[in-house]
Amino acid sequence: xxxxxxEAILKSVEDVNLLDFLSGKNLLDRPGDLSHGDYSTNVAMIxxxxxxxxxxxxxxxxxEKLQSAVSEGSLSGVxxxxxxxxxxxxxxxxxxxxxxxxxxxxxxxxGGDNYGKSNLHAGxxxxxxxxxxxxxxxxxxxxxxxxxxxxxxxxxxxxxxxxVKRYCYQGDVGRHVAFTFYGFDLLKNEEGVExxxxxxxxxxxxxxxxxxxxKGATHFKDHSEDESxxxxxxxxxxxxxxxxxxxxxxxxxxxxxxxxxEIYKVLGTKFNEYFFESDSSVVGLGEVQKGLKNGIFxxxxxxxxxxxxxxxxxxxxxxxxxxxxxxxxxxxxxxLLKYNKDPYDISYTITANEQDNVLAVSYKAIEQIYPxxxxxxxxxxxxxxxLTTGKMSSRTGDVITGESMLHDMTEMALEKMKDREIEEExxxxxxxxxxxxxxxxxxLRQTIGKDIIFDPQKSLSFExxxxxxxxxxxxxxxxxxxxxxxxxxSTIVENINLEDLNNSNSPKICQLDWAGGKLEKMLVRFxxxxxxxxxxHAPHYVGQYLLDVASEFNSFYxxxxxxxxxxxxxxxxxxLTKAVLTVLTNGLNVLGIKVPSRM
RNA sequence: GCACCCGUAGUGAAAUGGAUAUCACACCAGUCUUCGAAACUGUUAUUCUAGGUUCGAAUCCUAGCGGGUGCACCA
Numbered sequence: 097x098x099x100x101x102x103e104a105i106l107k108s109v110e111d112v113n114l115l116d117f118l119s120g121k122n123l124l125d126r127p128g129d130l131s132h133g134d135y136s137t138n139v140a141m142i143x144x145x146x147x148x149x150x151x152x153x154x155x156x157x158x159x160e161k162l163q164s165a166v167s168e169g170s171l172s173g174v175x176x177x178x179x180x181x182x183x184x185x186x187x188x189x190x191x192x193x194x195x196x197x198x199x200x201x202x203x204x205x206x207g208g209d210n211y212g213k214s215n216l217h218a219g220x221x222x223x224x225x226x227x228x229x230x231x232x233x234x235x236x237x238x239x240x241x242x243x244x245x246x247x248x249x250x251x252x253x254x255x256x257x258x259x260v261k262r263y264c265y266q267g268d269v270g271r272h273v274a275f276t277f278y279g280f281d282l283l284k285n286e287e288g289v290e291x292x293x294x295x296x297x298x299x300x301x302x303x304x305x306x307x308x309x310x311k312g313a314t315h316f317k318d319h320s321e322d323e324s325x326x327x328x329x330x331x332x333x334x335x336x337x338x339x340x341x342x343x344x345x346x347x348x349x350x351x352x353x354x355x356x357x358e359i360y361k362v363l364g365t366k367f368n369e370y371f372f373e374s375d376s377s378v379v380g381l382g383e384v385q386k387g388l389k390n391g392i393f394x395x396x397x398x399x400x401x402x403x404x405x406x407x408x409x410x411x412x413x414x415x416x417x418x419x420x421x422x423x424x425x426x427x428x429x430x431x432l433l434k435y436n437k438d439p440y441d442i443s444y445t446i447t448a449n450e451q452d453n454v455l456a457v458s459y460k461a462i463e464q465i466y467p468x469x470x471x472x473x474x475x476x477x478x479x480x481x482x483l484t485t486g487k488m489s490s491r492t493g494d495v496i497t498g499e500s501m502l503h504d505m506t507e508m509a510l511e512k513m514k515d516r517e518i519e520e521e522x523x524x525x526x527x528x529x530x531x532x533x534x535x536x537x538x539x540l541r542q543t544i545g546k547d548i549i550f551d552p553q554k555s556l557s558f559e560x561x562x563x564x565x566x567x568x569x570x571x572x573x574x575x576x577x578x579x580x581x582x583x584x585x586s587t588i589v590e591n592i593n594l595e596d597l598n599n600s601n602s603p604k605i606c607q608l609d610w611a612g613g614k615l616e617k618m619l620v621r622f623x624x625x626x627x628x629x630x631x632x633h634a635p636h637y638v639g640q641y642l643l644d645v646a647s648e649f650n651s652f653y654x655x656x657x658x659x660x661x662x663x664x665x666x667x668x669x670x671x672l673t674k675a676v677l678t679v680l681t682n683g684l685n686v687l688g689i690k691v692p693s694r695m
Numbered sequence: 696g697c698a699c700c701c702g703u704a705g706u707g708a709a710a711u712g713g714a715u716a717u718c719a720c721a722c723c724a725g726u727c728u729u730c731g732a733a734a735c736u737g738u739u740a741u742u743c744u745a746g747g748u749u750c751g752a753a754u755c756c757u758a759g760c761g762g763g764u765g766c767a768c769c770a
Contacts, residue, residue: 122711129714138713138751145750181714182751230770271769373770399768409766410698416768423770452699453765479700480764512733530733541719542708545700547763549707559733561708561719568733576730628711640709643718654726654735673730695733 097173098124098135101187104171105137108161114143126624130617131608133178133186141183151183159185194606195594197620201675202589212626212682217442218257223434224250226446227365230267231352232276232305235359237550238448240498241481244539246446247365247688248635249476255686256630261368261438265430268349269374270423272313274330276305276348277341278322279312291344298358301351327418334377334420359498362528363536364688371433373426380429381421383465384414392464404457412457427458428465435469442472444633449477449545476633479547481539496550505531505556512558513695526692533563533689540687541639561643563689566680569646570691572653573677580659580670587670602665611656612672615648622679626686635687642683649676 102123109115118139127136140155147154159179165171175190201207226246229239246262253260267273283289292304316322332338333345353370360367384400387393393400398417402424404410414425421429434443447455455475463470483496509527518526534556539548541561558564580587594605603610608617622641629637658669681691 125711125713127714128710128717132714136714141713141750151750184714228770233770267770397767401767404766408698411767413768418768420768422768426770448764449700450764451770454770456699482763509733546708547701557720557733559720562733564733565719568731572731572734579730632711636709640718647718650734651736653730657730659730694731 097189097193100171101135101137101174104162104165105139105158105185108158108165109139109143114146117146118142126621127184127186130614132180132184134189134617135187136184137187138184140179140185144183152179155179155183155185162187191594191598191604191606194616194620198606198616198672198675199589201619201622201678202671208678209682211678212255212622212686214256214623214627214630216256216627216630217253220258220442221438221440222250222253222258222260223263223438223440223443224253224260224446225263225265225371225434225444226250227360228265228267228447229356230270230272231349231356232268232273232309233352234306234495235356235498236495237481237498237501240363240501240535241478241539241548242446242448243360243363243365244536244688245476245478245544245635247363248536248540248638248686249444249446249633251686251688252626252630252633252635252638255626258442261440262365263369263371263434264367265371265373265376267373269333269372269377271326271330272309273333273345274326275312275316276309277312277329277333277344278326279308279310279315280344282315283308283311291347294347298351298354302355305348305351330420331418334374359502362502363532364690369437371430376426376429376433377421378429379432380425380427381415383428383432384421384425387461387465392461402457402461404460407460409457409460410453412454414461424454424458424461427455428462431462431466431469431473435466435472440472442474444474444476446476446478448480450480452477476544478544481548481550484549484551501535502528502531505534508555508558509534509564516694518694526695529690529692530558530564530567530695533567533684534558535563536687536689537563537566537639540635541643542636543634544636564695566642566646566684567689567691567695569649570677570680570684571693571695573649573673573680574693576653576658576673577670577677580666580673583659583661585659585670586667587674589671592668592671597665597668600664602663605665605668612652612669615645615652615672615676618645618648619675619679622683626683629686638683638686642680642687645676645679645683649673649680 105123106115106118109118123137123139125136125138127133140158141151144151144154156179159177162171162177162185166174166177173190173193175188177188178186180186201211224246227239227243229235250260250262280289280291292301316326332341336342384393388395388400393402393414395401399413400415401411401413404412412424413422415421445455452475459470459473459475462473506527509530510523513523513527516523538556542548556562598604605612606616607613625637625641629635656669658666658673660666684691
């Protein structure tokens, strides 16, 4: 459709020089305001200065030519063309085209569960690395943010035809692990605390890990003279030279991983592969040592560094003076491990933007060693979930764990559902889905790069611009469809005839002056919204759009009775409801949000 | 100090260089005997400052003011 309109626009311009100027430009827009038509073009405004005429005048001339093309029937599908505002030329599609587009949403092959899919990245291998919590440390709400964003970007990749793989990279070695065992030694000596047995409940074991880490980190703050002790533990963890420590380490790591897996299950993420710093550090160390010989890195004050200043970046340490690889070196190792695991076309790393500067140095180093891999790697950094009290710090205990947030939100959802007659088990499951929706939507409704200031007191919303609002709209649509089915309303698309409907005395469908007209026009834009969200890596376009659709549907619901016995329009209204449900469900799926059957 | 990011109603956000700057919360006034009120209808209020580019600027450029993050052995 838009190809035909673009051609018609070019045809009506005529002047060869102007056509040359227009070539390659995107001439067709989707007006934000639905009353401005289905498509619009700004050619007149671009060309007017070149011709020395007023934009509106030129727009009138071009629009007249286009209108006569419509009258002659050479621009089929367009009902009318007019000029508006400062010189926009707007195109309005016919009811026939509108009806065809509506049918597409419900079509069994292209529509339904598949409606919105594209083949933008068909056949491409796409990697998404996100969440990245560290074993032995807490899974906090920052990880929740990375997970919500990463999961939805991965799903956008899938919806655009990509062959997607989800990776999770975890810091199982390093200072935080050393602090954990340093803290354990302290508590063992001071209070006789013992290492829990593997048969204890997971939540207790995880709580224990949190306790000893906090002890180690806070104690070290006032006892920096223990630096050598911490360093020694750190080294033992790296080279696995202490069998007693190894046994405890393996248990602790296992508990952490099991705990994370529980959370992923609730959040709806299934990783294809897990990478660890204990592996990337070995590979990274080797690469940096090789690079040192090749002159990519240099020695300085006993450490191995990369001179970032040569590229407008900071200088960073890759191997510290104890001979251990740093985060920067591990990134090199990780890049290699990921690529060798399964060579890909595109790889995205999703992390908080506080790491932008450091990662830029690592990536610059990778570019020197493996330019062909670096070309395929992209960093998608997001803002931070911060508290009203400032930055979260696990050292001071000023963190909110992902688990506690999920728990609190679930409790709130249960409170709202207390009057519903639903079995205990299902009720719990639904409440959890609502909690996840509330959290994810809050994160995904805004540009991923911006911080979210989270006030634990005010908490997250269940109404208005929220995930549960979208879920509620779906549940409402479902219940209407149930009623229609009970009354035997036929919802077979083929049985609906546009002419019959528009010949009746009822308002004409697929036109804006009908109550559901806006809804119809919005629904058919869903695939374009997904395309835009994917190309710009911006899931918030989806959230924003779904809110508009849900809001319009709720208005429609409020002022139109959908199921009316003996009404000619009822089958179509029911189908429209079905289309709304399809779009909302698919859109929420992209955001990683489930739709409960009731709530 | 240097680098990067950001300043939009009271609050939190949105806006491929386009049309009357959109949405939610909050405030105030209404709507449940109807297909689910986690909803709907109505009301009030917004682009940090100064220049510039453009037919057209919240958006691009310059300067200033304000905030965030990062800057050598944590990740």
